[in-house]
Amino acid sequence: MFDLDRWREIFQSINKNRLRSVMSGFTVAFAILLFTLLFGISNGLGNFFKTAFADDAQNSMFVRVWRTTKPYKGLQSGRSVQLKNEDYNFVADEYANKIEYQSARIYKNFVIKYKNEASTYSVMAVNPDHQFLEKTIIDEGRYLNERDIREKSKVIVIGRLIKKDLFGEKPAINKRVIVNGSSFLIIGIFSDDGGDNEERKAYIPVTTSQMMYGNNDYISQINLGYNPNLSTDAAIAFGNKMERDMRKRLNIHPDDQSALSVRNMAEANKFVSTVSFALFIIIIFIGSGTLIAGIIGISNIMIFVIKERTKEFGIRKALGAKPSSIVGMVVQESVLITTIAGYAGLTLGTYILSLIGNSLEEKYFIKDPSVSSGLVIGATIVLIISGLIAGYLPAKRAANIKPIEALRAD
Amino acid sequence: MIRIEKLHKSYPIGKDSLHVLKGIDLHIKEGEFVSIMGSSGSGKSTLLNIVGLLDIHDEGDYYLNGQLIKDMNEKKAALLRNKFLGFIFQSFNLISYKTAVENVALPLYYKGIGRKERLEIALDYLEKVGLKEWANHLPNELSGGQKQRVAIARALVTKPKVVLADEPTGALDSTTTDNVMDLLKDINDEGMTVFVITHEEEVAEQTKRIVRLKDGVIISDEFTNAGKLPKATKAV
Numbered sequence: 153m154f155d156l157d158r159w160r161e162i163f164q165s166i167n168k169n170r171l172r173s174v175m176s177g178f179t180v181a182f183a184i185l186l187f188t189l190l191f192g193i194s195n196g197l198g199n200f201f202k203t204a205f206a207d208d209a210q211n212s213m214f215v216r217v218w219r220t221t222k223p224y225k226g227l228q229s230g231r232s233v234q235l236k237n238e239d240y241n242f243v244a245d246e247y248a249n250k251i252e253y254q255s256a257r258i259y260k261n262f263v264i265k266y267k268n269e270a271s272t273y274s275v276m277a278v279n280p281d282h283q284f285l286e287k288t289i290i291d292e293g294r295y296l297n298e299r300d301i302r303e304k305s306k307v308i309v310i311g312r313l314i315k316k317d318l319f320g321e322k323p324a325i326n327k328r329v330i331v332n333g334s335s336f337l338i339i340g341i342f343s344d345d346g347g348d349n350e351e352r353k354a355y356i357p358v359t360t361s362q363m364m365y366g367n368n369d370y371i372s373q374i375n376l377g378y379n380p381n382l383s384t385d386a387a388i389a390f391g392n393k394m395e396r397d398m399r400k401r402l403n404i405h406p407d408d409q410s411a412l413s414v415r416n417m418a419e420a421n422k423f424v425s426t427v428s429f430a431l432f433i434i435i436i437f438i439g440s441g442t443l444i445a446g447i448i449g450i451s452n453i454m455i456f457v458i459k460e461r462t463k464e465f466g467i468r469k470a471l472g473a474k475p476s477s478i479v480g481m482v483v484q485e486s487v488l489i490t491t492i493a494g495y496a497g498l499t500l501g502t503y504i505l506s507l508i509g510n511s512l513e514e515k516y517f518i519k520d521p522s523v524s525s526g527l528v529i530g531a532t533i534v535l536i537i538s539g540l541i542a543g544y545l546p547a548k549r550a551a552n553i554k555p556i557e558a559l560r561a562d
Numbered sequence: 563m564i565r566i567e568k569l570h571k572s573y574p575i576g577k578d579s580l581h582v583l584k585g586i587d588l589h590i591k592e593g594e595f596v597s598i599m600g601s602s603g604s605g606k607s608t609l610l611n612i613v614g615l616l617d618i619h620d621e622g623d624y625y626l627n628g629q630l631i632k633d634m635n636e637k638k639a640a641l642l643r644n645k646f647l648g649f650i651f652q653s654f655n656l657i658s659y660k661t662a663v664e665n666v667a668l669p670l671y672y673k674g675i676g677r678k679e680r681l682e683i684a685l686d687y688l689e690k691v692g693l694k695e696w697a698n699h700l701p702n703e704l705s706g707g708q709k710q711r712v713a714i715a716r717a718l719v720t721k722p723k724v725v726l727a728d729e730p731t732g733a734l735d736s737t738t739t740d741n742v743m744d745l746l747k748d749i750n751d752e753g754m755t756v757f758v759i760t761h762e763e764e765v766a767e768q769t770k771r772i773v774r775l776k777d778g779v780i781i782s783d784e785f786t787n788a789g790k791l792p793k794a795t796k797a798v
Contacts, residue, residue: 157677168659467655470616471716472644472672475636552636556616559655 162485169457176453176486177493180539183446184494184531187439188501188523194435196508196521201424203519211252212285213391214415215243215374215398224405233402233411237362237369242401243376243394250390253377255282256358260365262332264310264354266318273314275331275354277361278375285375286344288355293325293340300339300357307360308336311351312343331356334364378418384425387418443531447538451545454486458546465550466558475551479544486543487536494535563724563755564590564613569622571608582608584778585622590757592723595750595788597758597766600775607728609775610759614647614726615639627723644672648717652729654709656701656716663688663697666716673720687715691745707738714745724755731765743768 166173217233240256258277263270282288283295291312300307308331315324328335336356344350362369378387395414396406404411458465465478505521550558571583582605590596600606611617612624615634624631627646634642648669649655656665663684670680688694691711693704701709710730717725727746731739743765750756750770758769766772767786774782 157671160677161671164659463655464657467657468668468672469636469640470614470643470649470655471669472640472720474640474672477672554617556611559616559651 158481158484161481162488165481165485166489172453172457172460173489176450176457177489177496179449179453179493180446180490180535181493181497181500183442183449184497184535185501186442187446187531188498189504190435190439190442191523191527192501192505192508192521193518194431195523196505196518197431198428199521200519201427210417210421211377211380211387212417213376213378213394215376215394215412216372216415217402217412218410220404220408220411222405222408222411224408225403227403233404235371235374235402237371239398239401240371240374243374243398246397247390247394250379250382251376252379253281253284253375255279255285255375256371257282257373257375258358258361258370259372260332260361263330264308264314264318265330266324266327269318270330271314271317273311273352273354275308275356277356277358279358281377282355282375285377286350287346288342288344291341291343293338295340295342296355296357301359304359304363305357306334306336306364307339307357309340309342309355310338311353312341313348313351314354315341317352332365378416382418384418384422388416388422391416391418443534443538447542450486450490450538451542454482454542455546458482458550462550462553462558466553466555466560469551469555470559478551479547482547482550483540483543486547487539490535490539490542491532494532498531563592563594563627564588564757565623565625566613567623569609569612569624570620571605571612571617572620582778583612583619586775586778586780588773588780588783590755592755593750593753595747595756595758595770596773597760597769597771598773598775599760599763599766601761603777604775605778606759606761606775610726610728610757613724613757614649615643640672644669644720646723648720648722648725650710650713650717650725650727650730652732654701654706654713654733656709656712658701661698661700662693662704662712665701665712666719669716669720684715684719687719688712690718691715705738706734707741710734710738710742711745714742714749718749718754722754724757725749727756727758729760730758731760731762739765 215235217235220227220229220231220233223229237256240254244251244254255278260275260277261272262275263272264275276282278296279301280296280298283290288295290309293309295309296307299305308329310324310329318324318329319327324338324341327338329338330336331354342351358371378390382390391414395412398404398414399406399408399412402412465473468478469475502523505523508518508521566586566588569583569586570581572579572581574580586609598606598609608617612619613626615626615631618634626642629642657668660668663681666687667680667684670683675683685694685697688697691714693708693711693715696704696708701712704712710733714730725746730746731742734742746756746758747768756769758765760766768788769786770788771783771785773780
């Protein structure tokens with residue numbers, strides 16, 4: 153393959169026939185450019201869908217309650233529904249094998265004060281599993297643990313931005329802050345990919361909250377992470393069953409949507425994967441169509457080129473060129489042009505995609521459009537193969553024409 | 563060098579076929595300077611193409627340098643052409659995007675000779691045909707006579723046994739015709755077999771032996787005055 157003289161012949165032929173080389177190169181470059189842009193943009197759409205739900209775990213479920221809007225079993229409408237520890241335990245016992253993580257949530261807003269700095273923050277009382285459900289990232293120290301729950305410890309995990317507000321650059325771990333008038337020990341500092349709001353929160357043990365603020369067993373919400381081994385459909389069925397069971401326990405009308413809801417990420421996941429799949433099919437269809445059009449384009453040009461060069465091949469054969477050397481020359485030239493042009497298209501495409509970046513996220517739901525290196529390599533291989541085919545078939549035919557006929561051609 | 567026995571060739575034309583060569587017997591020894599004369603349609607070009615392995619005969623035997631030419635594929639033919647034959651065409655058939663010296667060097671490329679060496683050899687041959695200063699010109703910058711001399715240098719560069727010339731002067735005026743014929747005579751004097759196809763009497767007369775073809779058969783085969791010189795070879 154690496155024959156310096158052969159390359160010299162090819163470069164000479166490309167150089168002396170610039171127009172046709174550029175033309176065939178342009179076809180390929182354009183096809184690959186479109187292909188790259190399409191793929192990148194579809195990836196961008198996919199990325200948007202994925203990150204739109206990135207704040208919470210992909211398998212999370214939320215059980216939430218409000219006021220009833222329908223009378224049921226002799227109970228009036230407008231009744232405020234309250235979740236309690238017993239409901240939490242019921243879920244834990246009843247669906248143990250379907251649940252990976254489970255946490256209660258109680259929402260509070262408290263002033264947190266350190267020395268002269270103070271501000272109001274959202275403080276959530278939770279169980280240790282909440283870390284995984286919320287995808288909380290511990291930067292320093294630790295999260296809540298079962299012992300904190302058992303002992304109703306007055307400990308707090310604060311968000312990165314709370315730490316910044318109250319402590320600035322100074323260390324905050326093992327310092328005490330005043331939360332709603334009581335002293336809490338900072339055991340950990342976290343960050344969260346969900347954005348600034350998520351990092352202006354603080355977590356305390358659910359039992360501590362129940363003891364200190366009302367001394368009851370009320371909880372605001374039950375958060376679950378369903379067993380990731382469940383299929384999406386099984387997870388949806390699980391969510392529906394739990395919703396029916398909870399309505400029965402809490403005496404809520406089966407159709408009273410405002411009183412209780414189970415938000416199930418499995419449903420969103422199903423939607424996302426369906427949309428992504430449809431998108432993928434469309435892209436494959438259009439993308440491969442574009443590629444094929446490019447390949448056909450270059451094949452056409454190659455046929456024309458070879459017809460134009462038939463006489464030259466005849467001369468070369470009269471001078472002693474073997475058919476294989478002519479086929480090899482044409483194929484190598486075609487592969488060279490397709491590879492270079494394709495690579496140019498690819499580079500231009502990735503460059504344009506990088507320029508687009510996240511600028512289309514707000515309006516067009518395209519986030520970080522890009523193509524993977526695997527795809528780049530794959531497309532390059534497709535290009536080389538198509539260059540091979542595009543060059544080989546017509547060259548083979550031309551090389552087998554008897555030299556006398558080739559010489560007669562004009 | 564070239565022995566042809568009962569050679570037949572026909573071309574299909576639709577359902578019929580055109581019988582072009584009807585039993586040619588010809589023997590050309592090494593070092594001969596032969597011209598094939600005939601009007602167009604006499605089969606002389608077909609004969610040259612078969613001798614030059616550019617085309618395949620239907621019947622009869624053809625021996626080149628003692629080797630029976632049979633079941634030729636393109637690859638074998640290409641090797642033999644490169645080794646034994648040099649071609650000169652009426653329309654020169656230079657490759658338009660290559661310079662004179664590159665055109666001359668091309669057969670050496672197919673012989674597998676390195677670039678530097680083949681350009682040196684090619685330059686020597688260009689000098690021989692008097693075109694050394696034109697080495698780096700493209701064919702379209704040369705006159706017809708110059709192009710044909712480049713083509714002759716290209717035909718000679720591999721030191722072939724036989725030089726085949728198909729109407730080498732057909733596209734040239736009379737002065738350049740003489741130049742080209744002088745070159746061919748020089749080549750022949752060096753011992754190379756030269757095989758010229760022409761329909762011009764003046765050209766044929768400068769060769770040593772004239773074979774006349776009409777309607778696919780040889781009607782005469784005689785030595786010219788030049789051919790009757792003591793050194794010349796006798797026909798069989």
